[in-house]
Amino acid sequence: MEERNVIGVYHLTKKYGDQYALKDVNLQVGNGEFVFLVGPSGAGKSTLLRLIYMDEFPTDGQVVAGSFVSTTVDRKKIPYLRRKIGVIFQDFKLLEDRDVFENVAIAMRVTGEKSYEIKKLVIHILTQVGLYHKRNDLPRKLSGGEQQRVAIARAIVNRPAILLADEPTGNLDPDVTEEILRLLFRINSGGTAVLMATHNLSLVENFGQRIVHLKDGIIHEDRLTGLGGNPSDKLSEYRWNRKRLDKQETTGELR
Amino acid sequence: MEERNVIGVYHLTKKYGDQYALKDVNLQVGNGEFVFLVGPSGAGKSTLLRLIYMDEFPTDGQVVAGSFVSTTVDRKKIPYLRRKIGVIFQDFKLLEDRDVFENVAIAMRVTGEKSYEIKKLVIHILTQVGLYHKRNDLPRKLSGGEQQRVAIARAIVNRPAILLADEPTGNLDPDVTEEILRLLFRINSGGTAVLMATHNLSLVENFGQRIVHLKDGIIHEDRLTGLGGNPSDKLSEYRWNRKRLDKQETTGELR
């Protein structure tokens, strides 16, 4: 069972000062699953993601991401974890002094990939997010939505095993949002597990998937949209998800 | 007629390199009016706002904000324009080394307001956006939505004559979004003209107002919601969105 989960969060507690940001949170994300993380502002969504990519460590409890366990991980090995996890940061975190191409390429540079490989893939992904024509611009010359798409491109260019997306469509209009969503689904169907924090409820409902509802640092609800379903039974969930996704893709309902 | 408009944009063109960000845009916002500015990513919304608060100047045409005219303004006087315009920046632009209180207070500090006046008003506004308990925290300790609310508080604390809001709810959940919207409406009814750029179409539809639709730097449409219009254009889309959202909210499916 452990093998099937790429993310495991066990009795996770995170305190800042004497304020709880997360309180005894339990969550497993299976290999290739797609999970929406919703909840009001300040609920702890970004904190949960930060703990998963091990930018911070739990006050209590444990996080397992891939083969990395928060309680035992060697800090020198964390870069290798980060290469397996693509993160779309809520505040983008683009390198201000490098152009769009390099901002996306950097995720591959750190792995020591060959230059022509990098070029090929980066150009491919920039075309997909509609920014090929902006490849030589610095981030500060981009609009908010364009910056967000650069952040998305960087997170997925490596085809990571896990994708953590923190409000990835907050600055995008509905059309582009749908396109990006389709991109994420495609990556997901390629085997990447996706955990996406969002406020965009219409989105969540449209692309009904597993939804985890966080509030005041506590998981309030963990369910499938439109289906009562037992959240602990991951398998049926998968099947159902896949079916929904397949249907959507074949019927072209999204456009 | 000139007196009634607090914002006047005449044949406005802005070029970056040889790319047009805005092309011959004409727009007047009356005193106390509330206008939504919508359009896809990269349409030129933020650029238009930047030109209004005179962070940049037109390649061609003219911007009038209050009594300041872009073609004749003395650059030394621009600070006085900025004090009349509250801006909610798309990327927040908080002062990283000052706490929440000071980030809001700074908008009054620059005007030379008395300390106890500042304290009174800042505390009032922080309570309204639900961040009174975070008043001593640095921005980096806040969640995305909390940061956005600080940016909102700073923009409105002065009760400016003009409020420019650039995607002010991109990081807020629907509940907080509605609260913020209500706040903006209240300020608007106090006489502040509001120009708000957003992607959140359901929002636009719910709070039907004047909508300006920008696309590729050109004003495509400038109309009132719910009123007339060609069904082939965006209107039907908006209605459809709104119905869906309403259904979700009333059935409480999300909670």
Place this chain on the structure above:
Amino acid sequence: MSVHQLLYLIKESFRTIKRHKGVTAISIIIMSLTLLILAVFLLVTDNMLMFMSQAREEMRIYVYLEDSLDRSVIEDYHRRILSMLEVEQVVFISKEEALLEFREELGEESDLLDALDTNPLPASFRIALKSAYKDKNKIELFASKVGGLEGVEEVRYGKDFLEKFSTIMKGFLYVDAFIGIVVILSTIFIISNAVRLSVVSRKRSIEILKLVGATNRFITTPFIFEGALQGGIASFIAMAMLFFIFLVGVKFLPELSFFSPEKAFAFILLCVLIGSAGSFTALRRFLRA
């Protein structure tokens, strides 16, 4: 600017220093060390100049008299020379005193004077000129005037030495001025750049302040105050360190002297100015762009 605002801005500069403790400490240390080097240079120069003026002070003109000269004539000459405009002081040295002095000068080798039967040294006047007349040409003029007196064998004032000394001193002054220019420019440059880097590191804050309606004065005031404070603290530290070095150095060169309190104070004041001017110019460039 209202009083409220000024108070706020002063408080703000202290708060900024507190918030950016690390950067402030680094820049104060950079400044103190640079200023220390400058101060060392100034102290060395100061002492050298003092040494030079002392050497000038001690310069004497010797008027050698023929052995045949009468005592009354000598006394007359003494009075006449003393009354001359250029003369500060005149001392008469008899033949015997001259021999004694020569013996002392020779030191270890003085025994060879024992072989002398007669005293070959002449009597002389040792004349100290007033400062204003210690110029090479004026000395020459004076020497020829005195040399014209009846019974004066020779007038000596170390012409060769004087010329050599003034060449060396000129050389020293040139080299010192050159090094001085390098050190002073370096100091100003290093300090204003340390300040500039701290301005650059707060670039975003400055931009935001402009966007919320701050005037240039509102933005610059805390920086200038900070720059002045840093300059003052750094120069005070530099002075203290220099004094410590001086205490060590004076053990080996007892002739060394420290800055007068006025000079030390002027130094610190100058550094306060450099600090605030550095902030100001760094910001001005920045605020324009």
Place this chain on the structure above:
Amino acid sequence: MSVHQLLYLIKESFRTIKRHKGVTAISIIIMSLTLLILAVFLLVTDNMLMFMSQAREEMRIYVYLEDSLDRSVIEDYHRRILSMLEVEQVVFISKEEALLEFREELGEESDLLDALDTNPLPASFRIALKSAYKDKNKIELFASKVGGLEGVEEVRYGKDFLEKFSTIMKGFLYVDAFIGIVVILSTIFIISNAVRLSVVSRKRSIEILKLVGATNRFITTPFIFEGALQGGIASFIAMAMLFFIFLVGVKFLPELSFFSPEKAFAFILLCVLIGSAGSFTALRRFLRA
């Protein structure tokens, strides 16, 4: 680290320098000026040490002989002294040569020697010792050994002067070492802080690189390369400026000499090391936090 990556990182450091032209230029100028001050100090020290060793080099021991001594005995002594372990060179100076030298020494005042009837100066050996034996105690030992020879009137080697000279030199060395420590520490501190500020200004980039999976080595390599490059360029500029200063100075003090090429090269190499070490330590602290 793969070859691709290394190539990328080297290219990256050049690109970073280009992107941050302003900051790089500022920090190179700060570094050059600081290094120039250090280099001036080193050159002055170098020349002083050379002057001191030359003075030691020129030190001679005089062995004065009684007038009664036979020429054959003198020749025997000559040979015997020359064969001594400590001795480098021996020159015999006859009474006549001694008088001539003395006359020269007196210069302007040599005319008083005309009053002499006989030559009071003795003949002597002028002995140069080997460097290894130019120690105060060893000289004394040697002097007593030679002084014991039959017919040697006296052995002189400027005992007073030697003692005074060595005290002054010791004093100079102390002061020089003290200033040296201050200057060297200042240099290292200023350079590493200039580098640190440039690291701080790229703090956000570094954090982001860490978040996308860069190892510490990936992050540090361009910085170290940059630091080395900056150190090299800055020290080269400093050397060039110093040479210019030297050319001016040598006009007034012809005895001055410049660094040997080896020393100049070592200086530049050292600065390359300081530059890269500065980057490395600045980053290490940073990456840990």
